[in-house]
Amino acid sequence: LEITPGQLGLEPCSGSIVITDVNNGNLKALVTYPSYDNNMLANKIEYDYYSTLLNSSAYPLLNRPTSQVTTTGSTFKPLTALIGLGEGLVNTTTKIQDKGIFESVVPSPRCWKYPGNHGSINLSQAIMHSCNYYFYELGFRLSTDHTGRYSDSLGIAKIKRYAEMFGLTEKSGIEISEATPVISASDAVRTSIGYGHSVAPVQIARYITGIANEGTIYNLTLLDSIRDNTGTLIEKNEASIYNQVDMFSSAEWSAV
Numbered sequence: 001l002e003i004t005p006g007q008l009g010l011e012p013c014s015g016s017i018v019i020t021d022v023n024n025g026n027l028k029a030l031v032t033y034p035s036y037d038n039n040m041l042a043n044k045i046e047y048d049y050y051s052t053l054l055n056s057s058a059y060p061l062l063n064r065p066t067s068q069v070t071t072t073g074s075t076f077k078p079l080t081a082l083i084g085l086g087e088g089l090v091n092t093t094t095k096i097q098d099k100g101i102f103e104s105v106v107p108s109p110r111c112w113k114y115p116g117n118h119g120s121i122n123l124s125q126a127i128m129h130s131c132n133y134y135f136y137e138l139g140f141r142l143s144t145d146h147t148g149r150y151s152d153s154l155g156i157a158k159i160k161r162y163a164e165m166f167g168l169t170e171k172s173g174i175e176i177s178e179a180t181p182v183i184s185a186s187d188a189v190r191t192s193i194g195y196g197h198s199v200a201p202v203q204i205a206r207y208i209t210g211i212a213n214e215g216t217i218y219n220l221t222l223l224d225s226i227r228d229n230t231g232t233l234i235e236k237n238e239a240s241i242y243n244q245v246d247m248f249s250s251a252e253w254s255a256v
Contacts, residue, residue, distance in 0.1 A: 003210065004034060013057075016064035018154075019203035025218025025239030032064040032203070065201045074130045075204050076194035076213055077256050081123050083162045083171035084138040085252050088130065092255040095120045096132040104140050104206065105189050107149075110134075124255045132193050139192030155188025166217055167242050171208040172220025179203075206242075214253040215245035 019029040019251070034056075040049045053060050062068060084090045091133030098117040101110050111117060111133040118131045126134035163183045164171050173179050181203045184196025202220065210217040218239040226235040 005167075014059070014064060014068075016068065016201045018202050020205055020209045020218075020220065022209045022212040025173075025216075025220055025241075026224070027219060028223050030065050030174075030222065032062070034058050034060045037061045053227055059162075063176075065205075066172075066174065067200060068177060069179045069200060072194040072197045072199055074194050075136050075208065076192075076197065077130060079136045079162060079166060079168070079207065080135050080159075080192045081127060081256050082248065083142065083158060084123070084251070085141060086247055087158060089138060089141045092124070092251055093122055095122050096126070096134050096137050098131055099132070101132055102136040102140075102189070104137075104195060109136060113234055116197050122255075127256065133154055136170045136189050139189040142192070152186060152188050152192050156185060156191065156205060159183065159188060164244065165243055165245050166207040166210050167219075168197075168207050170242070172200075172202045173239070173242065174222050175204060178223065198240050210243075210245065211253075211256060214250075215248065216241060217243040217245065218221055 013034070017029055017031040018027070021025065021028055021122050029035045036053050037049075040046045083186040085092070090096075097120045098111055100117045101108050109132065111131060113129075113131070118125070118129050118133070121131060121134060123127065123134075125131075133173070136181055139159075140150070142158050143150050143152055145151060145154060160169065160183050168181055169183055171180065179198075181199045182198040182202065184191040187196060204219065206220050209220075219242045221237060221239045223239055225233060227233055
């Protein structure tokens with residue numbers, strides 16, 4: 001008997017993969033693990049097999065790329081970097097000193113490298129090292145008005161505006177059901193490193209696709225074409241464009 005990690009419910013026992021063609025928004029792969037044998041559920045359902053699926057601690061009936069709600073985590077940091085550039089808070093060479101503990105807010109969050117630090121780093125280096133402190137600082141600057149007063153709601157409003165530009169506030173566009181994304185409504189400093197959001201992997205993939213192609217945000221599609229039973233083409237399909245982000249220079253896109 002071959003026993004899989006999914007059957008044992010071990011960690012990690014589940015996952016998903018979403019692969020897009022960044023040039024046109026077509027989905028190349030949408031994979032969930034663990035999965036199940038469709039043949040056992042076709043025409044006649046094998047009850048024992050179906051019961052095993054229902055009782056599995058790895059939830060094989062869940063289509064994880066579209067329906068497993070998770071936080072963005074550090075995949076949000078490239079967007080925070082673009083927000084910092086778009087709002088004029090930093091440029092591609094601006095350096096921020098990682099002090100380990102970000103003491104501008106209380107309670108004070110720490111960089112993952114604490115008690116060490118990443119030193120003085122620019123935007124590209126901050127993404128490369130996934131430096132929390134750099135993005136805490138961007139979140140703080142986003143939330144500081146022209147008088148120097150900190151307003152959490154100010155930072156959150158800016159983050160949500162850019163998240164909408166990149167499609168992170170809407171479903172991805174694919175032709176099957178998916179979870180509804182929710183962007184964090186509080187704590188702009190921690191929100192800036194990806195805390196508090198509630199999204200599906202396919203929605204993260206849509207936003208990252210837009211970064212990879214420098215600003216074209218697609219409504220992703222699974223459907224290439226529709227043909228009749230003789231193979232005659234009835235309809236050719238392609239991904240539609242959700243938004244075109246054109247406010248960043250080539251150097252800024254390259255830095256991110």
